[in-house]
Amino acid sequence: MNINKLFRSIESSGFIAELSVASDFRTLMNGIKSKHKIKELFDLIDENNELSVELFVRAVGLAREQVDDRYLNRWDIPLTIYLWMVDLFNKNLSKFLAIVIDDIKNCFWANKLARYIKTSNEIESESAGVLLDVPIELIEKIEEYFENNIKNEQQLKNYVTYNNIDAYEEIYYPIFFNDLFWDKGIILKPGKINFHATGDAEERLDLLDEKENGIDISTQDYGVFA
């Protein structure tokens, strides 16, 4: 089974229902590990570690999906699985994913695992500006993924509208990824970004420009991190 079919299977109501009977995290994790689909996913990524980036991107997509705030996030269990799996293969990526998932208020298991991973990896507090050292090759792989997969114009427009970017001529998809961590005060080594924007987005670009090679940043320098 290819990785996308596995994703769909893991996100299906049936699969989630089988695992949602767990009353504690040990039981949940034991249940996850006992599933054939999970073993298949593990083996796929084990054979080709680059697939951990696809897993990461899939998880980020779920994490950013609009959900009904009144209820538990429907992706709580798949997000827990993906975060755990990303953490098995790629600690650099799991740090980021943990930050994203910890920010989702209506998850339960996934939030707990995210906090655990953040604590384990000694990630600084959410309100502080931090610069995470990501290997440039990894960023390139992620950028390549977005270039190949996020080409839907409507998807891009939705993103631009959502983020209040009023005008643009050209957007390189990596901004999607960079921006993801912006609110957390985290800047990845940004690579080449070239588009026109207004308001907050413009400020962000200036900042990214100035900090192009991953130069250290601090809370004092930029009020937005306070």
Place this chain on the structure above:
Amino acid sequence: MDENRLLIGGGSESDRRSIPLSTKKGEFIPNEKRLEKNPSQLKASEQIHKKSYSSIRLRSLTSTYNCVGMVFASRRVWVDTGVISQILKDDEYKRISADEVQVGDIVLYRNWDPTVYSHIGIVIEREKPGSASIEDMIVLSKWGQDGEYLHRLNDVSPMLGQAVEFWSEKKSF
């Protein structure tokens, strides 16, 4: 990963998501209020479980408490299964054999980990009281974040484990 470090996580006395809850000896029981699952998801889960476990009958469909919360916290919160032993001790429960089990006694389940309980339920019916067999018991238990079901003792998801012990708080003078 040390999964034991993830025991309910928050849920301490200062956690706003917890409620005052303690054992008879006054020890605080960590607990957490939890969001409701989307009703359509709850319904879908119910249908899936009913296909897999023929004897189950739904009593209530909500995700705001778990099996331990159902038995020890009046269906208000989630309580980690890791604290069951402490509650049994502090609340002066006594382990009993299958033939002693009466309606109202509790049943404990274990799955992969032999050192901790994975599930708990209340015996609500015995077709053959006093029998050493356990096949006649009907249990009420809460299945994680899904429904509260009446079911045959071991007609539960493998994740919940198998019934291993019976305990009772009953007293007679």
